[in-house]
Amino acid sequence: MQVPTIALVGLLALSACSQPQVPAGQLNEAASLPASFDFNKLDLRVLSTFVNRRQATTATLYGNDLARQAALGGTSAAQPGEVLALVTWRQQADPNWFGARIPGALQSLELLRIEPGAAGHPAVTYQCFTGKALTLRADTLHQQERIAYLLAQKPAVLP
Amino acid sequence: MSAAASFRRLLLPAGALFGAAFVSIQFIHPPLENPPVTGDFQAPVAVKSIVQRACYDCHSNQTNLRWFDKVAPVSWQVADHVQEGRAGLNFSTWQSLPPADQKAKLWESVNQIIAGAMPRTDYTLVHPAAKLSAQDVTVLKQYVASLAKNPPADTAKRNAADRQYRHWQPTQAVPATVPVAPNGIAYLPDYKNWQAISTTERFDNGTMRVVFGNAVAVKAIRDKHINPWPNGTAFAKVAWDQLADAQGNVRPGAFKQVEYMLKDDQKYAATKGWGWARFKTPELVPYGKDALFTTECIHCHQPMKNNDFVFTQPLKH
Numbered sequence: 001m002q003v004p005t006i007a008l009v010g011l012l013a014l015s016a017c018s019q020p021q022v023p024a025g026q027l028n029e030a031a032s033l034p035a036s037f038d039f040n041k042l043d044l045r046v047l048s049t050f051v052n053r054r055q056a057t058t059a060t061l062y063g064n065d066l067a068r069q070a071a072l073g074g075t076s077a078a079q080p081g082e083v084l085a086l087v088t089w090r091q092q093a094d095p096n097w098f099g100a101r102i103p104g105a106l107q108s109l110e111l112l113r114i115e116p117g118a119a120g121h122p123a124v125t126y127q128c129f130t131g132k133a134l135t136l137r138a139d140t141l142h143q144q145e146r147i148a149y150l151l152a153q154k155p156a157v158l159p
Numbered sequence: 160m161s162a163a164a165s166f167r168r169l170l171l172p173a174g175a176l177f178g179a180a181f182v183s184i185q186f187i188h189p190p191l192e193n194p195p196v197t198g199d200f201q202a203p204v205a206v207k208s209i210v211q212r213a214c215y216d217c218h219s220n221q222t223n224l225r226w227f228d229k230v231a232p233v234s235w236q237v238a239d240h241v242q243e244g245r246a247g248l249n250f251s252t253w254q255s256l257p258p259a260d261q262k263a264k265l266w267e268s269v270n271q272i273i274a275g276a277m278p279r280t281d282y283t284l285v286h287p288a289a290k291l292s293a294q295d296v297t298v299l300k301q302y303v304a305s306l307a308k309n310p311p312a313d314t315a316k317r318n319a320a321d322r323q324y325r326h327w328q329p330t331q332a333v334p335a336t337v338p339v340a341p342n343g344i345a346y347l348p349d350y351k352n353w354q355a356i357s358t359t360e361r362f363d364n365g366t367m368r369v370v371f372g373n374a375v376a377v378k379a380i381r382d383k384h385i386n387p388w389p390n391g392t393a394f395a396k397v398a399w400d401q402l403a404d405a406q407g408n409v410r411p412g413a414f415k416q417v418e419y420m421l422k423d424d425q426k427y428a429a430t431k432g433w434g435w436a437r438f439k440t441p442e443l444v445p446y447g448k449d450a451l452f453t454t455e456c457i458h459c460h461q462p463m464k465n466n467d468f469v470f471t472q473p474l475k476h
Contacts, residue, residue, distance in 0.1 A: 025386025025466060028357065032475035039476045045352060049369050051360045053407030060355055060369065072329055091360065096463065096470045098273055098300060099266045099307070099363030103474060156399055156411035157327045158351050159441045 030132075031089050031103035037134050039109075044085055047071060048156040051091075051101075058103055059088040061153055066114075071155050078122050082114040084150050109134050112150050184231040191238040194220045198254025206302045210250065213278050213289045214268070217244030220251035227285065240282070247458060259364070265303050266363040267459055272296060274462030307362050312402040312412065320402055320412035323441060338443045340436035342450040344419065346443050349373075350395035356380065356473040360401075360409070367411055370471050371395040380473045387432070387467040392422040394471070414441055420469070431457055431468050 033039050044062035051058050063071060067082040092104030109129045117123030126147050128137045196219070200210065216222050217240055228237045248264055256264065271277040272291060283290045291299075312320075338346045353371035360367050372380065375391040396418045399411035421427070421434035435456040437446035446452060460468040 025383075026472050027380065027383065027385070028472040028474040031357075035475070040354075046355045046369055046371070048411055049358050049367055051367060051401070051409035053403070053409060058358055058360060060358055062355075094359065094470075096274075096466075096472070097359075097361075098270055099303070099361060101360040101362065102357055102472065154324070155329070156397075157323055157414040157441060158329070158397065159327065159414060159417075159443060 028103065030092070030105050033087070033106065033109070034132070034134055037109070037129070039085075039087075042083060042085065044083065046158075047084075048153055056091045056101075057088050057107060058091050058101065059086055061086050061150075063155075068155060071153060078114040078124065078151065080114050080116040080122050082112075084112040086110045086150060106132055106134070110146060110150065112147060181231075187231065191222070191224070191234075191241060193222055194251075196220050196251040198252055200250035200253040202302065205298055209291070209295045209298060213272075213291050213295070214248075215250060216286065216289065217241050217278075217282070218248045218250055220245070220249065225286070240279070247455075262303075262306055263364060265306065269296075269299050269303050271462060272299065276462040303363070307365075309362055309365050309401060309403060311405050312400075316400060316402065316412060320400065323413050327441060338438055338445050340438070340445040340452075341447045342430075342434065342436065342453055344421065344434050344436035346417070346436070346438050346445075347393070347395070347419065350393075350397075350417065350419075353377075353393075353395065354476060356394075357471045361398075365401050366398045366415060367401050367409065368396055368398045370473075371397070372473065376473075377476075380475055385467070385469075385473065387424070388422050388469065390423050390425075392420075394420045394469075396420075396471075415439065416446070417443070431460075431464075433468060 042062075042064070044064055045068065046060060047063045047068060048061045049059065050061070062085040064081075064083045066079055067084045070079060070082055087109050088107045089103035090105045090107055091101040094100035094102045107130065111127045111129070113125045114122045115125060124147055126143050128139075128143075128146070129135060130137050200207065200219075202210065211219075211221075216224075222241055224234075224237070228234060248268065253261065268277065273296065278289050278291070337348075350371050350373075353373045354377050355369050356372040356376065357370045358368060359370070371394065373391075373393040375389060376394060379385050379389050379392060398415040398418075400413045400415060401409045402412035403409045416437055416439045418437045419435070421436075422432060423434065424432040427434045430453045435453045437456075438444065439446055447455075457468070460470065463470055
């Protein structure tokens with residue numbers, strides 16, 4: 001009896017060693033937004049996604065219904081109430097698929113709101129939060145460029 | 160007469176019977192033939208020799224059975240494995256596959272190898288020569304990586320995306336008739352209102368993807384209860400063509416497909432606890448000839464069996 005038992009245990013041990021070494025049940029912590037930011041409260045939907053190969057970043061564009069309608073209509077006249085958010089991550093190799101890149105460290109969250117301004121002209125507010133803690137950046141350089149970029153994006157086809 | 164003596168008296172006829180049975184089952188064998196090679200896999204010699212050594216016994220029509228593979232009842236199982244292997248991937252009929260499918264098969268194979276799912280452990284145990292070294296895996300990875308070319312989008316690709324965008328009617332919430340996959344799973348239009356739990360740039364096939372999770376999935380992520388995922392979890396993965404410009408900025412082009420995984424360990428017990436479905440093109444054409452299409456889904460997700468068959472590492476918002 002001893003020999004078959006040993007052989008069986010050995011066989012089991014061998015097959016156990018060659019089990020796939022995939023981390024189980026793992027969250028992508030590096031890419032997660034800080035809970036304190038409460039992104040879900042903005043109640044936005046996915047509009048599109050982008051990759052910048054030179055910078056090795058990936059981004060997801062979100063918007064509320066007004067922003068989505070405006071982006072679909074392709075009109076440049078912004079309406080008060082529109083909210084757009086662009087979340088950008090450094091890319092990392094997908095640990096579960098050779099051939100893919102997924103979000104890595106959280107890089108920035110840009111938030112654009114159209115508000116009623118003076119003399120009937122809507123006012124655009126733009127904020128850029130950076131880093132793992134999403135700290136508001138004081139620097140206003142390139143703001144106009146970023147506003148124009150965000151307002152120019154078309155939604156991806158989502159049938 | 161002692162018990163030992165009667166046992167000995169029984170041993171001989173029992174042994175003879177067993178021997179006779181063993182000999183006679185050798186004549187029962189499912190046909191395992193090597194059909195003709197109609198279009199063999201072509202690759203650089205270093206790559207081809209690895210593939211031949213590690214894969215060809217089950218994934219080609221050039222199966223090389225050793226004597227111990229031919230002894231019943233082992234031979235029956237071997238025949239089953241080979242038939243199943245050839246059905247999934249056959250390097251002897253390789254040239255009948257469109258180039259995009261060839262590439263997809265190669266990337267999938269390399270991923271199965273990296274994850275340790277292939278070659279099968281029960282095969283390499285008795286055929287140790289088929290084992291792949293770290294060096295072999297590197298050669299295969301380099302080869303498939305050399306096949307991935309993602310140049311800036313040409314006019315045809317841009318036009319296809321523009322045409323599709325113009326025909327898209329985003330205000331139409333639900334299509335007139337809801338498409339249903341061959342396993343009975345219907346297209347769920349509500350995925351657009353779910354949360355994005357990850358995105359993927361697939362440089363192996365030139366697509367980009369957003370993975371959406373429903374409220375149950377999002378709660379499971381928040382509570383860190385994602386292995387296994389709770390019943391009621393639903394994922395939708397949307398894929399588009401990549402549209403790259405000369406500066407390396409990539410945006411979504413033509414919509415390719417939306418794929419679902421719906422968790423219910425009772426209802427979908429036969430398919431690893433998940434309901435699988437894929438709908439292709441903006442017309443949402445259900446994928447698969449019959450309900451057996453799910454074996455393809457499960458094969459590809461098999462390396463993730465310790466992760467409840469889910470590839471995505473979700474992020475929290």
